[in-house]
Amino acid sequence: MPRKGRPKVAVWKFTSCDGCQLSMLDCEDELLAIADAVEIANFREATSAVVEGPYDLSLVEGSVTTLSDARRIQEVRAQSRLLVTIGACATAGGIQALRNFANIEEFRQAVYARPEHISTLSTSTPIQDHVPVDFELRGCPINKDQLLEVLSAFLDGRSSNVPTESVCAECKRRGNVCVMVARGAPCLGPVTQAGCGALCPAYHRGCYGCFGPQESPNTASLIRRLEALGMDGPARLRVFRTFNASNPVFRAASEAPAGGNP
Amino acid sequence: MGAPEEGPARHYLLARADFQSLFDALAREGYTTLGPTVRDAAIVYAEIRNVEDLPIGWTDRQGPGTYRIERRKDDALFGYNVGPHSWKGYLYPSRERLWAAHRSPSGFTVEPPEAAPPRYAFLGVRACELQAIAIQDRVFDGPYADPAYRARRASSLRIAVQCGQAGPTCFCASMGTGPRVGPDHDLALTELLGPGSHRFLVQVGSPRGAAIADRLPLRPATEEDLRARDALVDQATSSMGRSLRTDDVHDLLLGNPGLHRWEEVARRCLACTNCTLACPTCFCSTTEEVPDLSGDRVERWRRWDSCFTLAFTQLGKGSVRRSPTSRYRQWLTHKLASWQDQFGSSGCVGCGRCITWCPVGIDLTEEVAALREESSAKTAVSGGER
């Protein structure tokens, strides 16, 4: 059956760089089809028009770092039939979750000229720590094809096809030469979820772990391999503490003793 | 030129200086030539047009989880062993659109398939790779034939190259798939490289191979050239880096799902899928429907899958093979044991790719040996009872 009606979709920004919203605007060829299929009710990066809730679908970018974020996400949830988080900030706290490992007061004093104007929480937390989330789309930034798949699945009322396998699977399908085997370059691909199309290995760099842990990550074994390739503890802490620093699997990997087993 | 036979009468020589004529002949016969070339710090398979595209003077050094290319002391064109790619990527692409359909007033209409299959010439197919293609033929051209595979396979040409040395991760001799190039090929080349002489022994294996050979400036080979080829085969056999005992492996793997070694290897295994996707015989795939946003058109895509993913055994209540132990056991047991029941041969040709391209260097020959040792220790303790 052809579809009936145009569901109302809202896009919300919390603490983030806007990169994921820009990935949406990057869907140039598909923007018209999106506008045909759904009513964009709220999308500040694209339009100033705001349509009142409730919404059929809310896409949420960004993490919770302020009291007002924490209040606002409750309102968004209350107005939304389905809530999908997009990107590493919304899903794992983002790069700004590095504050969770540090003293926020020191950051405030060091970074801002007028620290007394900065009102912030001491942590950056993912949306799911605050409200129930229906689906999490990973990535830093998200992959636009996966976003289109999530939208299309929503329109058809089916579950979306977003693989949770490793980046290595995409790397091999793409025909990349493995940088870890052929260059001895450290790569997080074996423990990271697919989604980027193995972009970095295609350009001779190890994977940075932007999509967070794969479905059954064996970080202990990878850590032993990274050590054999010459990576020391502080370097390992840095590679596991980027965009998904607060994800429990990557956090444990960043803190694990030599040999990888916690 | 007729059927392949031994003896110099069916063997010819092509001078190194004339090697470009092979590329030219393939192009004139309408083939797209795919072969080895140096790219991204490896010897990969890609479209090549000229003799200069070949990895002239390059070789590789391989071990579990490691691969490096390095210069040779000579200017051999084929002086390397198998690399990260295999011909599977061309006969059975990693992503393929199976069909598309769009909504029509009466229901839906299936769009016609894409154009005629490509006409590939595979240049540099090693003995183990010929056997890997034969194994995939039994998978895709058996009772459940895949028409697209069959079409690509039927229009492609296999130009084999004899290995003159084996790599540290090779064990084709154990699997009975090499190192001597078997009779099932279109053309077979042996690179004969000595002081002041660089030539190729050319053997014709099929009428289509003969059509190419007819276009080459060939001269007859001598008994001495055949002896030189045999010496290279011997050299490859004696430099085989690994071995695998096959006579007991079927019952060993299928009869011992509870050995401790399965748990031990799973602690090292990343469940990353590299071994299965690098393997030239693994054939598993998943299909997905990709509808457009209007919901009026849908494409069905197939992509390589692996028994190391959870989705591979996803049923209503979740994945059947949840533990990495059960997934590693599936891979090894299918490859070396249940494949025999399913297709009448081992699923392994001993190419060593899964050893080299495993990021943590897990070596199936070592795993089988350890499983055998544990199993026989158990049998000894329990007085031979099971």
Ligand code: SF4
């Ligand atoms: S380069 Fe990285 S992602 Fe690609 S196969 Fe190797 S380890 Fe996996």
Ligand code: SF4
């Ligand atoms: S199992 Fe390993 S050695 Fe055997 S054919 Fe596959 S990749 Fe090659």
Ligand code: SF4
């Ligand atoms: S080993 Fe695994 S991926 Fe390979 S053919 Fe068997 S089930 Fe498929």
Ligand code: SF4
């Ligand atoms: S055996 Fe190696 S390549 Fe295969 S899934 Fe395990 S870690 Fe990956």
